[in-house]
Amino acid sequence: MAEDKKVEKKKAPVTKLDKAKKEVDPKDLTICSATEQMLRKARRDGVETAYDRAADMKACPIGADSACCKHCSMGPCRLNAKDPYSKVGICGATIDTIQARNFGRMVAAGGAAHTDHGMSMLDLFREVVKGDIKEYKIKDTVKLEQVAQSIGIETEDRSVGEIAKDLYQELERTYTQVEGEIPFAKRVPEKTLETWRKQGIVPRGAMREIMELMHRSHMGVDQDYKNITKQLSRTALSDGWGGSMVATEISDILFGTPTPVQADVNMGCLKEDMVNIIVHGHEPNLFETMLVSVNDPAMVEAAKEVGAKGINLCGMCCSGAEMLSRHGIPHAGNFMSTEAVLVTGAVDAMAVDVQCIKQALAPVAKCYGSYLFTTNPRCRIEGAQHIEFVEDEPRKCTDEVVVKAIARYKNRNAQVEIPNIRNAGIHGFSHEYIEYMLGGTFRGSYWPLNDNIINGRIRGVAGVVGCTNPRVKQDWVHVELVKELIKNDVLVLQTGCSQIALAKAGLLTPDAAYMAGSGLQEVCETVGMPPVLGLGSCVDNSRILIAASAVVKAGGLGESIADLPVAGAAPEWMSEKAISIGQYFVASGVYTIFGVTFPLTEQTKFKEYLFQGLEDENLGKWDFAVDPYEMAQKMIAHIDKKRSQLGIDKARERVLMSMDDRRTMEE
Numbered sequence: 163m164a165e166d167k168k169v170e171k172k173k174a175p176v177t178k179l180d181k182a183k184k185e186v187d188p189k190d191l192t193i194c195s196a197t198e199q200m201l202r203k204a205r206r207d208g209v210e211t212a213y214d215r216a217a218d219m220k221a222c223p224i225g226a227d228s229a230c231c232k233h234c235s236m237g238p239c240r241l242n243a244k245d246p247y248s249k250v251g252i253c254g255a256t257i258d259t260i261q262a263r264n265f266g267r268m269v270a271a272g273g274a275a276h277t278d279h280g281m282s283m284l285d286l287f288r289e290v291v292k293g294d295i296k297e298y299k300i301k302d303t304v305k306l307e308q309v310a311q312s313i314g315i316e317t318e319d320r321s322v323g324e325i326a327k328d329l330y331q332e333l334e335r336t337y338t339q340v341e342g343e344i345p346f347a348k349r350v351p352e353k354t355l356e357t358w359r360k361q362g363i364v365p366r367g368a369m370r371e372i373m374e375l376m377h378r379s380h381m382g383v384d385q386d387y388k389n390i391t392k393q394l395s396r397t398a399l400s401d402g403w404g405g406s407m408v409a410t411e412i413s414d415i416l417f418g419t420p421t422p423v424q425a426d427v428n429m430g431c432l433k434e435d436m437v438n439i440i441v442h443g444h445e446p447n448l449f450e451t452m453l454v455s456v457n458d459p460a461m462v463e464a465a466k467e468v469g470a471k472g473i474n475l476c477g478m479c480c481s482g483a484e485m486l487s488r489h490g491i492p493h494a495g496n497f498m499s500t501e502a503v504l505v506t507g508a509v510d511a512m513a514v515d516v517q518c519i520k521q522a523l524a525p526v527a528k529c530y531g532s533y534l535f536t537t538n539p540r541c542r543i544e545g546a547q548h549i550e551f552v553e554d555e556p557r558k559c560t561d562e563v564v565v566k567a568i569a570r571y572k573n574r575n576a577q578v579e580i581p582n583i584r585n586a587g588i589h590g591f592s593h594e595y596i597e598y599m600l601g602g603t604f605r606g607s608y609w610p611l612n613d614n615i616i617n618g619r620i621r622g623v624a625g626v627v628g629c630t631n632p633r634v635k636q637d638w639v640h641v642e643l644v645k646e647l648i649k650n651d652v653l654v655l656q657t658g659c660s661q662i663a664l665a666k667a668g669l670l671t672p673d674a675a676y677m678a679g680s681g682l683q684e685v686c687e688t689v690g691m692p693p694v695l696g697l698g699s700c701v702d703n704s705r706i707l708i709a710a711s712a713v714v715k716a717g718g719l720g721e722s723i724a725d726l727p728v729a730g731a732a733p734e735w736m737s738e739k740a741i742s743i744g745q746y747f748v749a750s751g752v753y754t755i756f757g758v759t760f761p762l763t764e765q766t767k768f769k770e771y772l773f774q775g776l777e778d779e780n781l782g783k784w785d786f787a788v789d790p791y792e793m794a795q796k797m798i799a800h801i802d803k804k805r806s807q808l809g810i811d812k813a814r815e816r817v818l819m820s821m822d823d824r825r826t827m828e829e
């Protein structure tokens with residue numbers, strides 16, 4: 163009998179909730195009411211999600227401390243994180259070597275994801291420029307010229323085609339350059355670049371950097387944690403100032419640079435009486451073409467013929483964030499809501515491309531009779547149908563997805579329950595728009611921002627970005643951290659899943675300025691902007707780098723990015739891409755704090771180097787805190803330290819009055 167039970171259990175689909183497993187009340191798992199509602203429904207439906215698996219799966223403590231090396235078959239070797247220098251690996255590798263190699267490989271994988279994404283965009287751009295792909299065009303010729311000029315390409319009296327051809331050839335070096343600096347190194351503030359040159363970390367092409375990092379982290383190669391760190395910094399920089407930046411800039415050139423647009427987020431964007439299609443992933447070309455397909459009158463007519471009012475297109479995760487920024491397409495939720503959205507039963511088709519796509523989407527989709535389509539040759543999922551997206555015939559894929567979604571609507575038999583929650587916000591703050599917003603059409607400039615930082619109305623600027631993670635209450639750390647920052651006059655820039663968390667909390671509206679400190683509030687009200695600016699997807703963190711360079715160039719706040727009163731955070735991170743992003747911010751000079759967990763052993767030289775030593779070499783530094791209030795305090799303390807070093811702390815003391823001061827004056 164016992165044997166039978168074992169067999170039964172083995173056959174059960176992975177999505178079926180095992181009642182014996184620990185159940186956590188959904189209200190303790192997320193502050194997203196829509197996700198909470200769907201997690202309750204999933205429980206009723208007997209469907210398992212990542213939240214259930216996280217509750218049931220204790221993280222491996224040795225892996226969490228990065229005290230394990232499995233780079234060869236003499237091991238895997240487990241070191242003692244409690245007493246890190248008590249043991250070495252079989253080859254003699256120390257805890258510092260092991261951790262630097264492990265960390266380096268996270269950077270390599272994360273950087274590879276972004277740079278491969280960027281290269282796909284560049285491949286598309288090349289074919290468009292050659293005229294071999296006619297389905298896409300260069301939409302933003304102003305941006306084309308600006309990007310070309312920024313890397314020294316002549317634009318005067320030249321055609322769009324000529325400039326674009328040169329731009330392609332230059333940007334290809336972002337990937338393939340064997341020796342010498344990548345093109346966007348020209349955008350780095352001189353003093354920052356000087357530090358990189360001194361450290362030997364100016365990136366060459368990403369292919370070279372990632373290859374060398376994988377080589378150096380192989381068994382028996384680089385066994386000096388500081389030397390490995392140089393290469394992992396150089397690789398991360400080839401992502402931030404290379405692959406990610408190319409992804410952002412080429413996407414803007416092809417599809418348009420975002421400008422502020424009002425749009426809704428949350429699961430209430432789904433419509434019970436419409437055919438619902440979700441696009442989830444990272445590369446905008448699939449989504450752009452899907453937008454064309456769902457607006458094709460023949461497709462709309464076909465949807466109406468089966469009784470639907472029309473076709474409703476929503477995004478999720480980062481390609482969703484891009485479409486939200488560029489076109490105001492509604493966004494149904496961030497990473498930790500991607501299973502929950504299928505539980506609504508209202509999703510007729512979800513089309514995915516690459517990155518952050520949980521394998522469990524396939525069985526969850528199956529439970530509700532929804533289609534899950536993979537579209538990219540890099541990402542197939544067992545149990546999902548694959549319809550390849552081919553850029554010279556993109557409609558073939560997207561039309562087929564729409565046709566299948568319409569058929570599923572016709573035969574919908576899952577119980578539909580859509581959380582009635584939509585949150586309006588303003589998205590689409592590219593760095594170009596920030597410059598225009600602050601400086602005006604004819605004198606676009608970052609100087610007004612610098613001026614407000616110098617006079618203390620704005621204490622500093624924080625980038626709060628990154629994923630959501632079932633190891634912490636979804637969105638809570640993001641939201642509490644950002645509220646705390648703006649309350650203390652720190653202007654917040656956002657991307658990725660964090661931006662969606664804050665949009666759901668209603669902070670991406672100008673009205674949210676009332677939550678800000680008096681100085682930031684005054685600036686927001688004068689300009690009419692929210693205290694939290696959404697810049698797009700995770701590759702769009704490159705917009706923050708460009709904005710930081712523009713602030714340095716505008717003057718008055720030091721000569722390098724490391725001088726600025728700025729800080730970065732990924733409070734609920736989970737992916738290797740986040741580690742690459744964190745490292746390129748640190749290497750660019752930014753204090754960067756992560757939450758949830760940090761893949762390091764305490765009290766090691768490598769940890770000390772990341773958390774302090776890099777700052778001593780004029781770069782930024784890492785930090786870690788789980789609690790959002792502690793995280794905010796640390797970020798503000800760093801911002802204040804930089805203000806003091808710049809000699810602008812007194813200005814702030816003079817200008818900024820706290821609410822208590824104001825109340826005292828009023829009494």
Ligand code: MSK
Pocket residue numbers: 444479480496497517518627628629630657658659660699700736737739740
């Ligand atoms: S999607 S990398 S969960 S931000 Fe870019 Fe969100 Fe993090 Fe993926």
